[in-house]
Amino acid sequence: MANWQSLYDELENLKKEGRYRPMTVWDSGSSTWMTLNGRRVLQMSSNNYLGLTGHPELKESAIAAIREYGVGSGSVRTITGTIRIHDELERELAAFKGTEAALVFQSGFTTNQGVLASILSPDDVVISDELNHASIIDGIRLTKSHRKIYAHKDMDQLEAALKQCSSYKKRIIVTDGVFSMDGDIAPLPAIVKLAETYDALVYVDDAHASGVLGKNGKGTTDHFGLNGRVHIQIGTLSKAVGVVGGYVAGDRVLKDFLIHKARPFLFSTSQTPAVAASCLAAIRVLRRSEERIAQLWANATYFRSGAQALGFDTGASETPIIPIIIGDPAKTMRFSDLLLEEGVFAQGIVYPTVAMDKGRVRFIVAAEHTREDLDIALGAMRRAYQKLSIIG
Structure with a gap:
């Protein structure tokens, strides 16, 4: 029998620090109100920004695809796993993003891993924001490229790094479009300007901007009017889009290259026809x-203003991601537990996902939340804080 003592010890340490969190098993599908252990709970942590997980057109499309194609695709994309519905999706995504082509992966995480590991060589350098998503960090780790990290949204540091990197074959600046833990937006116009000045490529991960920013939710590139000036756009199909998967949008040559080089694409069975x-x-x-996206932003503004009026620290939030900064990991998780006692689910996020002193309960506002829902959440926050003796 395996000796798992080291694993047990580490789990016990997480419990002592208040950072241990078992999986929450829900009794209902993703929505603004969900059922947990037979109890109706207000959901404030879902990435289902626009409520599309339950949209009738999506459900009917899934059912029709199962009837026509079956439940699985049977293979990886490069063998027999590309069926007509996959090709249609990629054509539609490219048209939506205004790019020559798009390639779909099984998740946003594998998209970043596959793209970065494929396009970066030992002769290249990648320059990354320090708060980029874990999938970007892991993707960079899979490469033998040189790497530089700049302080969060610090354009002076980015420019200094670019000046130091003129000898590399390719220079790629990588940034989240919306940063998932703080809800702030990348200064994309400044990044693009620096990239054009120093002959670098721009790579934007729009996981939390897809369906949220830009016309019809096209993302940060469209939001800032930078169409044609961002070389690689990463998107997710599992947040505002409401299903699962990830994609890269860009030039046709990039897609053709990734089909032959991206290992997550080459060695994973394709999306099911229903997906x-x-x-x-x-x-x-x-x-x-x-209209749905406008309601999402109106709700976000209302909730953020309400939280700030109660004295909560919402950090740098400027999107529907609204963190309530607590600091101490144990207190953060206790606050989350107290909210659940009040009937509101909002997940605590602590070290190592964020810095040890930056624990937060991350609220995500959705278009389908009513003002009554948001007032219920604000009231629960006030009462939970009082119980925690953080504010009076």
């Missing part, structure tokens, strides 16, 4: 979702 069809339906829904 691909649901994603395709979601993109078509997004094209007429301006």
Whole structure:
């Protein structure tokens, strides 16, 4: 029998520090109100920004695809796993993003791993924001390229790094579009300007901007009017789009290269027909979702202002991701537990996901939250804080 004592010891240490968190098993599908152990709970941690997980057009598309194609694709994309619905999805994504081509992966995480590991060589340098997502960090670690990290959104440090990197074959600046822990937006216009000045490529991960920023949710590139000036756009199909998967949008040559080089693409069975069809339906829904997206932003502004009025620290948030900064990991998780006692689910996030003194309960506001829902959450926050004796 294996000796797992070291694993037991580490788990016990997490419990002592208040950072241990078992999986939460829900009794209902993703929505603004969900059922947990037979109890109705207000959901404030879901990435289902636009409520598309339950959209009738997506569900009907999934059912129709199962009837036509079956439940699986049977293989990786480069053998027999590319069926018509996959090709249609990629064509629709490219048209939506305004790029020559798009390539779909099984998740946003594997997209970053596959793209970065494929395009970066020992002759290249990648320059990355210090708060970029773990999938970007892991993707960079898979390469033998040189790397530089600049302080979060610090354009002076970015420029200094670019000046030092003129001898490399390729210089690639990598940034999240919206940073997932703080809810702030990358200074993309400044990044693009520096990239053009120093002959660098720009790589943007729009996981939390897809469906949220830009016209019809096209992302940060469209939000800032930088179409044609961002070389690699990464998106997710599992947050605002409401299904699962990730994609890269860019030039045709990039897609063709990744088909032959990206290991997560080459060695993973393709999306099920139902998933691909649901994603395709979601993109078509997004094209007429301006009102839904406007409601998302109105809700975010209302909730953030309400939290700040109660004395909460919302950090650098400027999107529907609204962290409530607590600091201490144990207190952070206790605050999350107290909120659940009040009937509100908002997940605590602590070290190592964020710095040890930057523990936060991350709220994510959705378009389908009503003002009554948001007021319920704000009231629960006030009462939970009082119990925690952080504010009066």
